[in-house]
Amino acid sequence: MSFEIERKFLVRGDDWRKLTQRHIKIRQAYLASNSKNSIRVRIKDDKTATLTVKSKPSSLRRLELEYPVPLLEAEAMMQLRQGAVIEKIRHVVPWDDLEWEVDVFLGSNAGLIIAEIELDSEHQQFRMPAWIGREITGQLQYYNSALVTQPYCSWAREDAELQQLA
């Protein structure tokens, strides 16, 4: 049984890019996302796939159960999704004894870049990189399960409109 303790941040600038060790292409979709759980199908580099059940992100700590599934079955499950498919490039950035995952979103979420760090406990301290911006842990609109129905491009348009009014 595994619990996920994860903090999420926006990203400032491009300095993280030169620290990137490797990157993975991710396509994922949600079979469901409700008040109790979210159920995700993820395909990495068009090669391997997982089915993941997570409890709702009500706190830093979430139940996360992940199972490998055959690629063809993952593709079939994608057809049963709710909302859009999320596409992103995940950059893995080693940092002290930890690892940042910097997700550069594509498609209708292009422009959004989110850095995540997985911790062993809620109170774990770590050195913060200069390229880390505002913390967005718990802000549901930034979660992938919300982006499938409210993509970042729809926010950007609202921002642009507000700026024109200002």
Place this chain on the structure above:
Amino acid sequence: MSFEIERKFLVRGDDWRKLTQRHIKIRQAYLASNSKNSIRVRIKDDKTATLTVKSKPSSLRRLELEYPVPLLEAEAMMQLRQGAVIEKIRHVVPWDDLEWEVDVFLGSNAGLIIAEIELDSEHQQFRMPAWIGREITGQLQYYNSALVTQPYCSWAREDAELQQLA
């Protein structure tokens, strides 16, 4: 990849009981059930567990993808369910080259008995037992994913009230 082609019927009388080869205790719950899919956690005989993704029962033929999961993880997923837990005893009844599964529901669905037969094709012919009643294939209220929010006991009360009025 597997497709399920299944027909469901109500059951008349008890004659099927003497034909039963074995029975299994099933506890199951739904993580989600929406317009596209249902996601089920099932525990058999308190020993083995599966996570199953099915497409909606819009026709006889449904996509069904099933993965074994550790018992403890299945119990944890049960806590993330929508609606109630379904409990039933499944009796396996061999019939010619086929197998009937007769589900005797317990708890808030007590009184409901459903016989299911899995077929190789939509048009497969088979000899019908005398103890098979009305066909309910495609009648969503009889599906387990509906019984978790509209249990059989709530129907029975409505029936009883209608009978009192009649």
